[in-house]
Amino acid sequence: MRTSRFTIAMAAVGCIVALGGSALYAQAKQDKYALKSASGIPFSEWKGYEDWSVVSSARTDDVLKVIVANPTMIAAYKSGIPGNGKPFPDGSKIAKLQWSQKKSTEAPFVVDVPDAYKQAFLMQRDSKRFAKSDGWGYAVFNYDAKAGTFTADPTGVQDCGQSCHVKVKESKDSIFHPYQMR
Missing domain, CATH: 1.20.5 (Single alpha-helices involved in coiled-coils or other helix-helix interfaces)
Incomplete structure:
Protein backbone atom coordinates (compact mmCIF):
# COMPACT_ATOMS: atom_id res chain seq x y z
CA MET A 1 0.00 0.00 0.00
CA ASP A 31 0.93 36.78 -28.17
CA LYS A 32 3.17 39.74 -28.89
CA TYR A 33 0.55 41.02 -31.31
CA ALA A 34 -1.78 41.77 -28.40
CA LEU A 35 0.60 44.53 -27.19
CA LYS A 36 0.28 48.26 -27.86
CA SER A 37 3.17 50.71 -27.94
CA ALA A 38 3.39 53.66 -25.56
CA SER A 39 2.17 55.77 -28.49
CA GLY A 40 -0.93 53.53 -28.80
CA ILE A 41 0.08 51.71 -31.98
CA PRO A 42 -0.67 47.97 -31.79
CA PHE A 43 2.13 45.50 -32.53
CA SER A 44 -0.46 43.63 -34.63
CA GLU A 45 -0.10 46.29 -37.35
CA TRP A 46 3.26 44.68 -38.20
CA LYS A 47 2.00 41.11 -38.22
CA GLY A 48 4.19 39.02 -40.51
CA TYR A 49 7.26 41.29 -40.27
CA GLU A 50 9.34 38.20 -39.54
CA ASP A 51 9.09 37.28 -43.24
CA TRP A 52 9.63 40.70 -44.83
CA SER A 53 12.52 41.42 -47.22
CA VAL A 54 15.81 42.77 -45.97
CA VAL A 55 16.50 46.42 -46.75
CA SER A 56 19.82 46.86 -45.01
CA SER A 57 21.86 46.03 -41.93
CA ALA A 58 23.81 48.09 -39.44
CA ARG A 59 26.03 47.69 -36.41
CA THR A 60 26.66 49.90 -33.41
CA ASP A 61 29.05 49.21 -30.55
CA ASP A 62 26.18 47.47 -28.73
CA VAL A 63 23.84 45.88 -31.26
CA LEU A 64 23.51 44.29 -34.67
CA LYS A 65 20.52 45.50 -36.68
CA VAL A 66 18.65 44.07 -39.62
CA ILE A 67 16.20 46.40 -41.34
CA VAL A 68 13.26 44.76 -43.13
CA ALA A 69 10.28 46.24 -44.97
CA ASN A 70 6.85 45.13 -46.13
CA PRO A 71 6.11 44.56 -49.83
CA THR A 72 4.62 48.06 -50.24
CA MET A 73 7.83 49.70 -49.04
CA ILE A 74 10.08 47.31 -50.99
CA ALA A 75 8.15 48.16 -54.19
CA ALA A 76 8.61 51.88 -53.41
CA TYR A 77 12.36 51.42 -52.92
CA LYS A 78 12.58 49.54 -56.21
CA SER A 79 10.70 52.35 -57.99
CA GLY A 80 13.38 54.81 -56.89
CA ILE A 81 11.88 56.23 -53.69
CA PRO A 82 13.18 58.23 -51.88
CA GLY A 83 15.99 59.13 -54.31
CA ASN A 84 13.48 60.30 -56.93
CA GLY A 85 12.09 62.91 -54.52
CA LYS A 86 8.79 61.11 -53.95
CA PRO A 87 7.62 60.06 -50.49
CA PHE A 88 7.01 56.48 -49.46
CA PRO A 89 3.33 55.65 -50.00
CA ASP A 90 0.84 55.17 -47.20
CA GLY A 91 0.97 51.56 -46.07
CA SER A 92 4.77 51.43 -46.13
CA LYS A 93 6.15 49.66 -43.05
CA ILE A 94 9.70 49.08 -41.92
CA ALA A 95 11.18 47.28 -38.91
CA LYS A 96 14.63 47.57 -37.38
CA LEU A 97 15.31 44.31 -35.54
CA GLN A 98 18.13 44.43 -32.99
CA TRP A 99 20.29 41.81 -31.30
CA SER A 100 23.16 42.02 -28.84
CA GLN A 101 26.30 40.75 -30.48
CA LYS A 102 29.07 38.31 -29.76
CA LYS A 103 32.15 37.02 -31.51
CA SER A 104 31.57 33.82 -33.41
CA THR A 105 33.39 30.89 -31.84
CA GLU A 106 32.81 28.75 -34.93
CA ALA A 107 33.88 30.88 -37.89
CA PRO A 108 37.53 30.58 -38.96
CA PHE A 109 37.72 34.40 -39.03
CA VAL A 110 36.72 37.24 -36.72
CA VAL A 111 33.03 38.02 -37.11
CA ASP A 112 30.30 39.44 -34.89
CA VAL A 113 27.08 37.43 -34.89
CA PRO A 114 23.68 37.99 -33.27
CA ASP A 115 23.34 36.87 -29.67
CA ALA A 116 20.15 37.71 -27.72
CA TYR A 117 17.24 39.39 -29.49
CA LYS A 118 16.68 42.86 -27.97
CA GLN A 119 14.15 45.04 -29.75
CA ALA A 120 11.85 45.74 -32.67
CA PHE A 121 11.78 49.42 -33.69
CA LEU A 122 8.85 49.92 -36.07
CA MET A 123 7.72 52.65 -38.42
CA GLN A 124 4.71 52.95 -40.68
CA ARG A 125 3.53 55.57 -43.16
CA ASP A 126 0.01 56.87 -42.80
CA SER A 127 0.01 60.54 -43.77
CA LYS A 128 -3.41 61.25 -42.22
CA ARG A 129 -3.13 59.23 -39.02
CA PHE A 130 0.40 60.45 -38.23
CA ALA A 131 0.23 63.94 -39.72
CA LYS A 132 1.88 65.48 -36.63
CA SER A 133 5.00 63.34 -37.10
CA ASP A 134 5.56 63.90 -40.82
CA GLY A 135 3.28 61.01 -41.77
CA TRP A 136 5.22 58.32 -39.89
CA GLY A 137 4.09 56.38 -36.82
CA TYR A 138 6.71 54.93 -34.48
CA ALA A 139 6.59 52.04 -32.03
CA VAL A 140 9.21 50.14 -30.05
CA PHE A 141 8.85 46.73 -28.44
CA ASN A 142 11.62 45.39 -26.22
CA TYR A 143 12.34 41.69 -25.91
CA ASP A 144 13.40 40.00 -22.67
CA ALA A 145 15.27 36.87 -23.77
CA LYS A 146 15.25 35.33 -20.28
CA ALA A 147 11.47 35.69 -19.93
CA GLY A 148 10.79 35.08 -23.61
CA THR A 149 8.42 38.05 -23.75
CA PHE A 150 7.98 41.38 -25.48
CA THR A 151 6.95 44.59 -23.74
CA ALA A 152 6.09 47.98 -25.14
CA ASP A 153 8.96 50.40 -24.63
CA PRO A 154 7.69 52.82 -21.96
CA THR A 155 9.60 55.86 -23.24
CA GLY A 156 6.91 56.96 -25.66
CA VAL A 157 9.17 56.74 -28.71
CA GLN A 158 6.54 58.32 -30.94
CA ASP A 159 8.16 61.71 -30.44
CA CYS A 160 11.71 60.38 -30.02
CA GLY A 161 11.49 58.42 -33.26
CA GLN A 162 10.27 61.41 -35.21
CA SER A 163 12.82 63.77 -33.65
CA CYS A 164 15.67 61.44 -34.67
CA HIS A 165 14.34 60.76 -38.17
CA VAL A 166 13.63 64.41 -38.95
CA LYS A 167 17.36 64.69 -39.74
CA VAL A 168 16.73 62.82 -42.99
CA LYS A 169 13.16 64.03 -43.59
CA GLU A 170 13.92 66.08 -46.70
CA SER A 171 16.63 63.93 -48.27
CA LYS A 172 15.29 60.43 -47.51
CA ASP A 173 11.65 60.83 -46.40
CA SER A 174 12.66 60.18 -42.77
CA ILE A 175 14.26 56.78 -43.52
CA PHE A 176 17.95 56.36 -42.70
CA HIS A 177 18.62 53.09 -44.51
CA PRO A 178 18.69 52.82 -48.28
CA TYR A 179 17.69 49.64 -50.07
CA GLN A 180 21.06 47.91 -50.46
CA MET A 181 22.38 46.56 -53.74
CA ARG A 182 21.86 42.81 -54.22
Whole structure:
Protein backbone atom coordinates (compact mmCIF):
# COMPACT_ATOMS: atom_id res chain seq x y z
CA MET A 1 0.00 0.00 0.00
CA ARG A 2 2.80 2.42 0.92
CA THR A 3 4.65 1.84 -2.35
CA SER A 4 1.45 2.35 -4.23
CA ARG A 5 0.75 5.70 -2.51
CA PHE A 6 4.38 6.76 -3.06
CA THR A 7 4.16 5.84 -6.73
CA ILE A 8 0.90 7.74 -7.10
CA ALA A 9 2.36 10.75 -5.27
CA MET A 10 5.46 10.78 -7.49
CA ALA A 11 3.29 10.47 -10.58
CA ALA A 12 1.24 13.44 -9.36
CA VAL A 13 4.43 15.46 -8.78
CA GLY A 14 5.59 14.52 -12.29
CA CYS A 15 2.30 15.73 -13.73
CA ILE A 16 2.53 19.02 -11.82
CA VAL A 17 6.11 19.56 -13.03
CA ALA A 18 5.07 18.71 -16.59
CA LEU A 19 2.11 21.09 -16.41
CA GLY A 20 4.32 23.79 -14.91
CA GLY A 21 6.75 23.33 -17.77
CA SER A 22 3.90 23.62 -20.24
CA ALA A 23 2.74 26.82 -18.56
CA LEU A 24 6.24 28.28 -18.85
CA TYR A 25 6.43 27.28 -22.51
CA ALA A 26 3.01 28.83 -23.11
CA GLN A 27 4.17 32.03 -21.42
CA ALA A 28 7.23 32.16 -23.65
CA LYS A 29 4.91 31.84 -26.64
CA GLN A 30 3.18 35.09 -25.64
CA ASP A 31 0.93 36.78 -28.17
CA LYS A 32 3.17 39.74 -28.89
CA TYR A 33 0.55 41.02 -31.31
CA ALA A 34 -1.78 41.77 -28.40
CA LEU A 35 0.60 44.53 -27.19
CA LYS A 36 0.28 48.26 -27.86
CA SER A 37 3.17 50.71 -27.94
CA ALA A 38 3.39 53.66 -25.56
CA SER A 39 2.17 55.77 -28.49
CA GLY A 40 -0.93 53.53 -28.80
CA ILE A 41 0.08 51.71 -31.98
CA PRO A 42 -0.67 47.97 -31.79
CA PHE A 43 2.13 45.50 -32.53
CA SER A 44 -0.46 43.63 -34.63
CA GLU A 45 -0.10 46.29 -37.35
CA TRP A 46 3.26 44.68 -38.20
CA LYS A 47 2.00 41.11 -38.22
CA GLY A 48 4.19 39.02 -40.51
CA TYR A 49 7.26 41.29 -40.27
CA GLU A 50 9.34 38.20 -39.54
CA ASP A 51 9.09 37.28 -43.24
CA TRP A 52 9.63 40.70 -44.83
CA SER A 53 12.52 41.42 -47.22
CA VAL A 54 15.81 42.77 -45.97
CA VAL A 55 16.50 46.42 -46.75
CA SER A 56 19.82 46.86 -45.01
CA SER A 57 21.86 46.03 -41.93
CA ALA A 58 23.81 48.09 -39.44
CA ARG A 59 26.03 47.69 -36.41
CA THR A 60 26.66 49.90 -33.41
CA ASP A 61 29.05 49.21 -30.55
CA ASP A 62 26.18 47.47 -28.73
CA VAL A 63 23.84 45.88 -31.26
CA LEU A 64 23.51 44.29 -34.67
CA LYS A 65 20.52 45.50 -36.68
CA VAL A 66 18.65 44.07 -39.62
CA ILE A 67 16.20 46.40 -41.34
CA VAL A 68 13.26 44.76 -43.13
CA ALA A 69 10.28 46.24 -44.97
CA ASN A 70 6.85 45.13 -46.13
CA PRO A 71 6.11 44.56 -49.83
CA THR A 72 4.62 48.06 -50.24
CA MET A 73 7.83 49.70 -49.04
CA ILE A 74 10.08 47.31 -50.99
CA ALA A 75 8.15 48.16 -54.19
CA ALA A 76 8.61 51.88 -53.41
CA TYR A 77 12.36 51.42 -52.92
CA LYS A 78 12.58 49.54 -56.21
CA SER A 79 10.70 52.35 -57.99
CA GLY A 80 13.38 54.81 -56.89
CA ILE A 81 11.88 56.23 -53.69
CA PRO A 82 13.18 58.23 -51.88
CA GLY A 83 15.99 59.13 -54.31
CA ASN A 84 13.48 60.30 -56.93
CA GLY A 85 12.09 62.91 -54.52
CA LYS A 86 8.79 61.11 -53.95
CA PRO A 87 7.62 60.06 -50.49
CA PHE A 88 7.01 56.48 -49.46
CA PRO A 89 3.33 55.65 -50.00
CA ASP A 90 0.84 55.17 -47.20
CA GLY A 91 0.97 51.56 -46.07
CA SER A 92 4.77 51.43 -46.13
CA LYS A 93 6.15 49.66 -43.05
CA ILE A 94 9.70 49.08 -41.92
CA ALA A 95 11.18 47.28 -38.91
CA LYS A 96 14.63 47.57 -37.38
CA LEU A 97 15.31 44.31 -35.54
CA GLN A 98 18.13 44.43 -32.99
CA TRP A 99 20.29 41.81 -31.30
CA SER A 100 23.16 42.02 -28.84
CA GLN A 101 26.30 40.75 -30.48
CA LYS A 102 29.07 38.31 -29.76
CA LYS A 103 32.15 37.02 -31.51
CA SER A 104 31.57 33.82 -33.41
CA THR A 105 33.39 30.89 -31.84
CA GLU A 106 32.81 28.75 -34.93
CA ALA A 107 33.88 30.88 -37.89
CA PRO A 108 37.53 30.58 -38.96
CA PHE A 109 37.72 34.40 -39.03
CA VAL A 110 36.72 37.24 -36.72
CA VAL A 111 33.03 38.02 -37.11
CA ASP A 112 30.30 39.44 -34.89
CA VAL A 113 27.08 37.43 -34.89
CA PRO A 114 23.68 37.99 -33.27
CA ASP A 115 23.34 36.87 -29.67
CA ALA A 116 20.15 37.71 -27.72
CA TYR A 117 17.24 39.39 -29.49
CA LYS A 118 16.68 42.86 -27.97
CA GLN A 119 14.15 45.04 -29.75
CA ALA A 120 11.85 45.74 -32.67
CA PHE A 121 11.78 49.42 -33.69
CA LEU A 122 8.85 49.92 -36.07
CA MET A 123 7.72 52.65 -38.42
CA GLN A 124 4.71 52.95 -40.68
CA ARG A 125 3.53 55.57 -43.16
CA ASP A 126 0.01 56.87 -42.80
CA SER A 127 0.01 60.54 -43.77
CA LYS A 128 -3.41 61.25 -42.22
CA ARG A 129 -3.13 59.23 -39.02
CA PHE A 130 0.40 60.45 -38.23
CA ALA A 131 0.23 63.94 -39.72
CA LYS A 132 1.88 65.48 -36.63
CA SER A 133 5.00 63.34 -37.10
CA ASP A 134 5.56 63.90 -40.82
CA GLY A 135 3.28 61.01 -41.77
CA TRP A 136 5.22 58.32 -39.89
CA GLY A 137 4.09 56.38 -36.82
CA TYR A 138 6.71 54.93 -34.48
CA ALA A 139 6.59 52.04 -32.03
CA VAL A 140 9.21 50.14 -30.05
CA PHE A 141 8.85 46.73 -28.44
CA ASN A 142 11.62 45.39 -26.22
CA TYR A 143 12.34 41.69 -25.91
CA ASP A 144 13.40 40.00 -22.67
CA ALA A 145 15.27 36.87 -23.77
CA LYS A 146 15.25 35.33 -20.28
CA ALA A 147 11.47 35.69 -19.93
CA GLY A 148 10.79 35.08 -23.61
CA THR A 149 8.42 38.05 -23.75
CA PHE A 150 7.98 41.38 -25.48
CA THR A 151 6.95 44.59 -23.74
CA ALA A 152 6.09 47.98 -25.14
CA ASP A 153 8.96 50.40 -24.63
CA PRO A 154 7.69 52.82 -21.96
CA THR A 155 9.60 55.86 -23.24
CA GLY A 156 6.91 56.96 -25.66
CA VAL A 157 9.17 56.74 -28.71
CA GLN A 158 6.54 58.32 -30.94
CA ASP A 159 8.16 61.71 -30.44
CA CYS A 160 11.71 60.38 -30.02
CA GLY A 161 11.49 58.42 -33.26
CA GLN A 162 10.27 61.41 -35.21
CA SER A 163 12.82 63.77 -33.65
CA CYS A 164 15.67 61.44 -34.67
CA HIS A 165 14.34 60.76 -38.17
CA VAL A 166 13.63 64.41 -38.95
CA LYS A 167 17.36 64.69 -39.74
CA VAL A 168 16.73 62.82 -42.99
CA LYS A 169 13.16 64.03 -43.59
CA GLU A 170 13.92 66.08 -46.70
CA SER A 171 16.63 63.93 -48.27
CA LYS A 172 15.29 60.43 -47.51
CA ASP A 173 11.65 60.83 -46.40
CA SER A 174 12.66 60.18 -42.77
CA ILE A 175 14.26 56.78 -43.52
CA PHE A 176 17.95 56.36 -42.70
CA HIS A 177 18.62 53.09 -44.51
CA PRO A 178 18.69 52.82 -48.28
CA TYR A 179 17.69 49.64 -50.07
CA GLN A 180 21.06 47.91 -50.46
CA MET A 181 22.38 46.56 -53.74
CA ARG A 182 21.86 42.81 -54.22
